[in-house]
Amino acid sequence: MRRLVLTLFPALVAAGPAFAHLDPGAHGSFAAGLSHPVFGADHILAMVAVGLWAASLGGRAFVALPLGFVGAMALGFVVSLGGLPLPMVEPMILVSVLVLGVLVATAVRLPLSAAVAITAAMGLFHGHAHGAEIGGAAALSYLAGFVTATAALHALGAAAxxxxxxxxxxxxxxxxxxxxxxxxSALVMAG
Structure with missing residues (x-):
């Protein structure tokens, strides 16, 4: 199993989708939101890492970290729709991948409140990016879609x-x- 994961992971990280985000007009706002997080390696890695860290911390963190991320992500989405800028959104999304990966790799054990604060801070930037890329989607359906996808990626990470x-x-x-x-790191180097 370990060899399989180690063999496939670089391919998943390096491979980009052959298509862009779904058009809300053609596929619906929920589908556009649902597909948004899974079309970017940065989103996938960060969201799976939240689940991995939640599983490694165990206890209440198993649920609290994903909920903190999703809640702050929804807030970031609303902030974006309200036209309020956040500095360095895309760089912070890349930072979230690095930070969350290092936290899992080094088995950092923080108090629950600190761990939730870290994941929530990361989620805020991810949500702002989703809002900036809403296009012609209906806000609530789009939000429901990317929240569903994010929760599924967190669950995948936690189960793994x-x-x-x-x-x-x-x-x-x-x-x-x-x-x-x-x-x-590969995403940062790729620019």
């Missing part, structure tokens, strides 16, 4: 973190965090 920790050991679970950080 739990399984890797349980069956592969803590070192393997930490390796998944290192892979996220390496993928983030």
């Amino acid at each position: 973190g739990w399984a890797l920790g349980r069956f592969g050991g803590a070192l393997v679970a930490r390796g998944a965090g290192a892979a996220v950080a390496i993928g983030g």
